[in-house]
Amino acid sequence: MGLLSGRRRPHAARRSIRALLAATLTAGLLAATGPAVWASERPAAARTEAAVAAPGDDWLRTEGNKIVDANGDEVWLTGANWFGFNATERVFHGLWSGNITDITKSMASRGINIVRVPISTQLLLEWKNGQAAVPSGVNAYANPEIAGKTSLEVFDHWLALCEQYGIKVMLDVHSAEADNSGHIHPVWWKGTITSEDFYTAWEWVTARYKSDDTLVAMDVKNEPHGTASTSPRAKWDGSTDQENFKHVCETAGKRMLAINPNLLVLCEGIEIYPKSGVSWTSTTPTDYHSTWWGGNLRGVRDHPVDLGTHNDQLVYSPHDYGPLVHQQPWFTGDWNRTTLERDVWDPNWLYLHKENKAPLLIGEWGGFLDGGPNEKWMTALRDLIVEHRIHQTFWCLNPNSGDTGGLLLGDWKSWDEEKYALLKPALWQHEGKFVSLDHQVPLGGVGSSTGISLSEVYDGPTDPEDTQAPTAPTALASTAKTSNSVSLSWTASTDNVRVAAYDVYRGTTKVNAALVTGTTYTDTGLSPSTAYSYTVRARDASGNVSAPSAALKVTTESSGTPSGAVKVRYKNNDASATDNAIRPSLQVVNTGSSAVKLDGVALRYYFTRDGSASVSAWCDYAAVDCAQVKLRVVPLTTAVSGADAYLEVTFAGGSLAAGGSTGDLQLRMSKADWSNFNEANDYSRTTSTAYTDAPAIPAYTGTALAWGTPPT
Incomplete structure (x- = not known):
């Protein structure tokens, strides 16, 4: 599919091309015979009457924490980043040796259904002003199809390739200036480029492609950041100040949506957010919660982005990286997915998904496979993405990303197969094939052996013999509950061989955003002391849905009830507050009516290190055996009153019977x-020499706070 005089084909022409493509697909492709996965609640009999998105209408919107198509069917955006247009070359990196068509087709054939394209405000303004130049970074011999084209013509040509291969596109203003290190600048204005220039650039590019549903999303600004003492810095509050990124997201978003109301608008986080009672005027680092650039969305709880009547186009987009990018405090000691989820992801951004507030798209994550900590982090985040069906664009395709590497090797042709194998489970697949976000074009293009179109997933073809709804699951029961969550289990349907997934309903509302392929589910974001009624339905691979299971009524715990079944007791084994050792003795007690697995329990003793020397910890005695006790000392990102670190105590295994205790855990810490x-001022310390309940030593079961109160 070539170009018309080097310009992007108008929408009317694109529709005719889509029609030709559609005609080559299975005749049943456009018959609304029901989704194979993630169907809405329409019964099997009604599926033949469901609307199907018209050719050329692949726009997306949001429902709760889901992104859906024009039919209301859930989609999963799973892609990668390809940078270069943001840099001095003003064109994709790699075209100095790789072929643009081959690279694009290989992404599609390997399951990349959306590409995030970093760009600069400066380049958008140059395009707007007719100043697009022929980039020097294109090897004409390797790329005869784009030889002599300007950077804008190259981009238009590439959009046509994406249309051909079923890929969707997201633009990201990565920097103000076309500068290889422009992303380091903390805000969206720089030099001669003003905030108004930034908005104008977004309006221009939105207007240019407003009829092109290949370009479906705009990421307002890459990684706004800044520390307590940085000037300028990005902040997040209810003001209209120039540096308030929440206001910038609203302003840019509304101005884009006034031109094209169908775009997804992505809003990243910032770097720091003030602790309770602290003003943004503070320049003291310990007054703020800190995380990765673009990764701090704590402010959304207090000040959500408001796009007015277009809030169903809003997606929040955090970034997250591993220890090879920066050795953050949470990568200390024996950390794992549970600690990352509890300490970093939940409070900074994952709560938005778990509480069904808005969809998340992790715009950047990735790195080198080191066989160690970085790979451990990447695997943990990949598993979280898959479990919750969180949208994501991997960083990155480019092998020349200095601190992460890429999916491609240095020849810009071969793939890093080991890294791709790690990413592959986080790419949307259905029945062994990758899923396009295009209703007509399979991912990989017409005739692809590896991809299918969105219509093939949701609207056929189906097995005409498979029209009977599966049987309903049985024995729905509550396995655990807290003040804000309920865990459920059920017995599989009797014809489980046909069942592809289950849907969980709270009353008449389906609450699972992602596929439930097992027979357990935890519903979160609930209110304390509230009764909820649950049912579960089975669905098969053809989209047939069972009758609901028998209803189960569950009442959540009161807000004053610890959200677990353990408590911590403490005694002080060292009368001196000023010697060279801290000697706490602890006990974990099961206060519930069923056994607790110890490998899911974590205790935290908060203290001050009183100096810069590193602190080590030992188990001197444990009734459960010191070999079963794991200790790590974790510095806090920012100090709090009474603590700049904590001793985390976890267990290698074992369980506690109802009412049981671990017995003594005699621990010791000293400096190097x-x-x-x-x-004397340590948060968790008391002078008690006999065991007493210790709410200043919080305990967690999994990611949930089960006992006590962490310091603030």
Whole structure:
């Protein structure tokens, strides 16, 4: 599919091309015979009357924490980043040796259904002003199809390729200036480029492609950031100040949506957010919660982005990286997915998904496979993405990303197969094939052996013999509950061989955003002391849905009830508050009516290190055996009153019977230089020499706070 005089084909022409493509597909492709996965609640008999998105209408919107198509069917955006247009070359990197068509087709054939394209405000303004130049970074011999084209013509040509291969596109203003290190600048204005220029650039590019549903999303600004003392810095509050990124998201979003109301608008986080009671005027680092650039969305809870009547186009987009990018405090000691989810992802952004507030798209994550900590982090985040069906664009395709590497190797042709194998489960697949976000074009293009179109997933063809609804699941029961969550289990349908997934309903509302392929589910974001009624339905691969299971009524715990079944007891084994050791003794007690697995329990003893020396911890005695006790000392990102670190206590295994206790855990901490502590003001310490309940030593079961209160 070529170009018309080097310009992007008008929408009317695109519709005719879509029609030709559709005609080559299975005749049943456009028959609304019901989805194979993630169907809405329409019964099997009604599926033949469902609307199907018209050719050329692949726009997306949001429902709760889901992104859906024009039919209301859930989609999963799973892609990668390809940078270069943001840099001085003003064109994709790699075209100095790789072929643009081959690279694009290989992405599609391997399951990349959306590409995030970093760009600069400066380049958008140059395009707007007719100043697009022929980029020097294109090898004409390797790329005869784009030889002599300007950077804008190359981009238009590439959009046509994406249409041909079923890929959707997201633009990201990565920097103000076309600068290879422009992303380091913390805000969206720089030099001669003003905030108004930034908005104008977004309006121009939105208007240019407003009829092109290949370009479906706009990421307002890459990684706004800044520390407590940085000037300028990005902040997040209810003001209209120039540096308030929440206001910028609203302003840019509304101006784009006034031109094209169908776009997804992505809003990233910032770097820091003030602790309770602290003003943005503070320049003290310990007054703020801090995380990755673009990764701090804590402010959304207090100040959500408001796009007015177009809030169903809003997606929040955090970034997250591993220890090879920066050795953050949460990568200390024996960390794992549970600690990352509890300490970093949940409070900074994952709560938006778990509480069904808005969809998330992790715009950047990725890195080198080191066989160690970085790979451990990447696997943990990949598993989270798959479990919750979180949208994502992997960083990145480019092998020349210095601190992460890429999916391609240095020849810009071969793939890093080991890294791709890690990513592959986080790419949308259905019945062994990758899923396009295009209703007509399979991912990989017409005739693809690896991909299918969106209509093939949701609207056929189906097996004409498979028209009977599966049987309903049985024995629905509650396995656990807290003040804000309920865990459920059920017995599989009797014809489980036909069942592809289950849907969980709270009353008449389906609450699972992603496929439930097992027979358990935890519903979160609930209110304390509230009764909820649940049912579960089975669905088969053809979209037939069972009758509901028998209803189960569950009442959540009160807000004052610990959200677990354990408590911590403490006694002080060292009368001196100013010697060179801290010697807490702890006990974990099961306060529930069923056994608790110890490998899911974590305790935290908060203290001050009183100096810069590293602190080590030992188990001197444990009734459950010191070999079963795991200790790590974790510095806090920012100090709080009474603590700049905590000792985390976890267990290698075992369980506690109802009412049971671990018995004594006699622990000890000392500094590398054996200097003295001053424990008098430590958050978790008391002077009690007999075991007493210790709410200042919080305990967690999994990611949930089960006992006590962490310091703030």
